[in-house]
Amino acid sequence: MMAEPCSQLSGLEQDERRNLFWSLYLLDRFVCCSFDRPPAIKDSDCLLNLPANHGSSKSTPLTLRQLRSQRSHDMPHQFGMFGISISLASALGRAVKCMMTKTPNSHAPWQSDSEFLAIYSDLEYLKELAVKNSPVLAEPGQPRSQSDMQDTDREQTAHMVLSHTVYHLAHCILSHPFLLALKIQNFQHSEIPPAWLEETRATCLVHAGSLVTVLVEAKAAGYMPVPSVYSYCILFASTIHAFYLYSDSSAISASSAEYLRTALDYLGEISELWGNAQMMANALKSFVIQCSRYSDILLCHKPRLHELTQTETTILTAVVDYWTMMDPRNPVFDLAPFNADNFPDFSDTEFGYLTPPTSSTLGGISSTGGGSDYSINKEGHSIDPDILLHYPVSMMSPIASEDGGSPRWDWDHELDSLAERK
Template identity: 45%
Template sequence: MNAQQIFHEASEIFFVHYHNKPYTLFHAALFRRKAAAGQIPRYLQFAFIATAVRFSSQLQWKQRKQSTIDSYAQASWEMIMSSPDGLGDSSDVSVIQALALLAIIDATAGRRRAAWVKIGMAVRVSQDLRMMEEPAGTGSSEDVLLEREERRGLFWSLFLLDRFVCCSFRRPPAIKVKDCRLYLPVDRGLGEAEAPLMLGELLDETVRGRPGQVVGLSGLSVGFAALLGRTIDCMMNREERAIEPWKETSDYSSIRTSLEALKQMADSHSPDEPSDTDGTSHLVLSLTLYHLTHCILSHPFLLGVKRQMYQATPTAWIEAQIASCWSHALDLTTLVVDAKAAGYMLAPSFYSYCVLVAGTVHALLLHGEDRPASDRASKYLKTSFEYLSEISEMWQNSYIMSDALRFFTNRCVRYSGILLGPSSLFQTLTQTDISVLRCVLDYWAMMDPRNPISDLNSINIDCFADSPNKRGDADAPSSSLSPDDTTTVVGSESPSKNENQTVDPTVLVDFPLSISSPVNSDTGGQEFHKWDWDNELGSI
């Protein structure tokens, strides 16, 4: 099989399993036309193949999937940096597309600084091409229209990626909402009296309700991502004392109001046909971001930090926020797990972070005095572990998150009483406690195999006797979870493995990609989790 055949099979995998779920980095018809004409740069082909390999379900990739991904990704990056066309002054967006794909690969493999650099480069090149503004000119040929549509999807995909990786302490996004003067996607043709919205207009309550204003599900997902970024800034990065959050004029209350307004819009945009997987993927993303933002907005730890800034916080308000947080955590876990079970591909590793955040809330409620609530939290926490274990076949950082959640769950015997009790108890948290509590809410930290929780785990600083301090322990956390709730990843490569041990892309022709589901085979007694992509997609 030659290189072009590999690229062709990678294209089939990519557009089935990754495209528009939710990143719309390409226009499918335009991409295929360019591919047929030989107009796809080699560095983009390699980044494309590196991404597609992750979604191949062939058993022969099991033991070498990450090294194969890294080989193609490294070759792509070297071509970009060495080729005069890579970072030249061309108006072509291929380098932005490649950088975005490579950034995702680096981030999920634990190479955070490399990912941060590539995301920054992709954003800067897009800004240099003024992709954050409506394009000038009046051309109406098919190619011009397709290129405009591709650029629109590409820029907003960069916005999503930028907001996702900035779910962290002290990590500001590169794209500002006020700089976005590009219309949001509408997902359909517009009528004579209809007009698209810009992001700032969608977030402005005086504008978004006007008759004739249209936004699609993909545009709404951008709006929810913007509100998530605003919430991260409010709850995780703003230390100054602001208007009391329980007051209607506060930023806290304003975010909640905007969330509910966009939620109503999302509910009215549900896809008409179950076969509309693209529309459903954006609806699932929108609802996931809605629940995640509420979880962060009302998380007991982050509320505890805020309570230290005010002399008196109404007890009834705090209780209402914690109840709201748990309600959204339950809905978030249910949504993500049910969407996967229904066959909707949850492609971004960001969903693992969403499950982690919800899982921390379940863990905190595990040791409360309400026994039925504790039992319910136990079931949802077990479901969270199972999801992270299954999705780790695709994303390395999922089992990092699983380890972190398990460690956190063990310590919640202590944390529950402090975070769910009177404000004065918050001061009893140690610096180690603060590090743990911050880490499990920090997506950027959870991309790092050597995160603070991993360091604590390695020296067994956890004070509970039955704490599992090694990945793959069969012991469950000290909670009501069942003993068989383990998170063992079979066939995955350790993130601490030497990153230079990669495979030369030239030898990969012996292992063609395939979108066919894996078949049963003799694995020497070792059972592999088989992610049956095609059957899942065919079940809807």
């Protein structure tokens, strides 16, 4: 399946085989957004062409490797959104490998020949392709009926949303405060350029807000994103906003609070389709109430990872790990059950619905560096995760375990629900 289909097959069957393989490739990359979990399909083994844009006669058949190597701006930008989303998923896999594996990198992320900056550059190139090839969405508040769309329109739109989501997720993984701190500690004898660190953190916060915006606005425009991986994307972006919830800058704090509220609303609505969305919403609430301490440790110039307890490290690792968060027995609930009395009130905010982060709304924060305030309010609500070990587990789940431990998943119930939807 990794090679081009036999030319004796009809064009329709060749496309079907390509689409099947690349769909499996996408799933492989998504479930491997996890620590030390290498994908089953290697990019170097993918020799077949990417799905073509059937709506254009100028479509250029390319393999994944060829698309990545074609960086000339005079190249005709005629690609199918399916192919672009696959290419972005490839970059996502590289970002995961760069930031979520124990294998040390030979170059520090701020060095010009580092894999970190190579991935960043590829993401920007692919974003340009995605923007130039994206279909036009309906305006928020003016939903377009799915029945009014052709099948090709629906497919293009679905991959447009996926492409933009994966683009922002890959950037968030590259610059997530916890993952970045883990990467930086491997180069503790090197001097971290302050401007690079400031710009990387600023970029991370912008992409975290944009990721939430893409999914929520797509839903508001009538394009309901339903893949379960979007729940993980929202969670990942929200953990970044949680770090900045206790910022001394009222603008940054209020903006992050608004994004967190919006993300929780989204997860609550999506949970009608995917049970894991409710699990992630509960995990996010548990995580938020501890983040003033995490922010103080991780958002300084030299992150102090040595101050984290083993419990805290386990929680920080779990909330960014897709495989862990898909498991109802994940350690977040055992180590940090949600305490509603300590959960921040997001209702009091001066920001409107989904205000995108800009240099003005973030109190001077920008992706070009200069003057950003990353100081954290240490007086914010916080709970020591070690103390939470003594409290009972409390989470929403289809079935509670008989021994009183972590709940188990009701697979029969889920399968029955899927059958009813069909």
